[in-house]
Amino acid sequence: MPKSPLVLFGGTFDPIHFGHLRTALELKEVLNVPQINLVPTGEPVHKVSTGASAAQRFEMVRLAVESEPTLVADDCELISSEPCYTINTLMKKRAEVGEDLPIILVMGMDSLLGIKSWSQWQQLTDYCHLFIVARPSYDPEFDAELQNFIDQRKVEDLTELSLRPSGYLAIHQLTPMSVSATQVRKIIEQGSNPRFLIPDVVWDFIKTERLYDANER
Numbered sequence: 001m002p003k004s005p006l007v008l009f010g011g012t013f014d015p016i017h018f019g020h021l022r023t024a025l026e027l028k029e030v031l032n033v034p035q036i037n038l039v040p041t042g043e044p045v046h047k048v049s050t051g052a053s054a055a056q057r058f059e060m061v062r063l064a065v066e067s068e069p070t071l072v073a074d075d076c077e078l079i080s081s082e083p084c085y086t087i088n089t090l091m092k093k094r095a096e097v098g099e100d101l102p103i104i105l106v107m108g109m110d111s112l113l114g115i116k117s118w119s120q121w122q123q124l125t126d127y128c129h130l131f132i133v134a135r136p137s138y139d140p141e142f143d144a145e146l147q148n149f150i151d152q153r154k155v156e157d158l159t160e161l162s163l164r165p166s167g168y169l170a171i172h173q174l175t176p177m178s179v180s181a182t183q184v185r186k187i188i189e190q191g192s193n194p195r196f197l198i199p200d201v202v203w204d205f206i207k208t209e210r211l212y213d214a215n216e217r
């Protein structure tokens with residue numbers, strides 16, 4: 001029986017919200033894997049820090065998945081001594097799991113649209129497959145270089161992602177949830193209640209640590 005692909009869902013998770021968590025759980029179903037690793041970024045490379053430290057963002061992910069054994073808070077970027085580039089994380093994971101196990105890196109369509117700013121972006125698929133979460137009724141325009149990158153790697157059948165260790169790209173739609181970390185931070189800054197957008201344990205942590213509170217800055 002071949003081992004299941006390692007699935008990495010990376011993000012800033014500043015904070016983690018139900019959009020991330022539902023996506024992770026649905027991914028588990030559509031990819032037919034027993035586990036999804038949520039990988040909070042260490043020091044942000046692509047985003048300006050908005051308040052929570054890497055350790056706090058990791059802790060929020062850990063708390064959010066505590067009661068769901070199929071979702072795992074993965075601290076690999078937190079403990080890394082390398083600069084926090086996705087390509088470094090993938091190299092490390094590839095060394096850990098060996099040459100044969102498929103690795104699937106999940107990202108939203110917004111991340112794919114910005115991928116050309118990532119370090120060694122064209123080499124990402126040397127180490128993993130890319131799984132792009134599409135948005136309904138949103139048909140993005142890619143520039144010629146990115147379109148070519150996609151065309152050379154794209155597969156429609158998700159089972160193909162289990163047949164090779166790396167190299168493919170799949171674009172797939174999951175049930176949309178219109179929530180973003182920006183929206184959650186804004187609600188908190190305004191003194192409003194973010195419940196039902198984020199897990200209660202995460203909201204309790206945010207209050208205890210006084211995160212995102214405009215009055216505290």
Ligand code: ATP
Nearest residue numbers: 010011012013019023107108111177179180181182
């Ligand atoms: P921000 O609002 O600060 O940009 P975010 O909510 O997009 O944050 P990130 O941590 O940047 O959260 O996202 C991590 C990954 O999760 C990205 O690939 C992003 O596309 C995806 N994602 C974010 N929000 C959702 C959502 N509501 N449903 C599905 N995927 C999401």
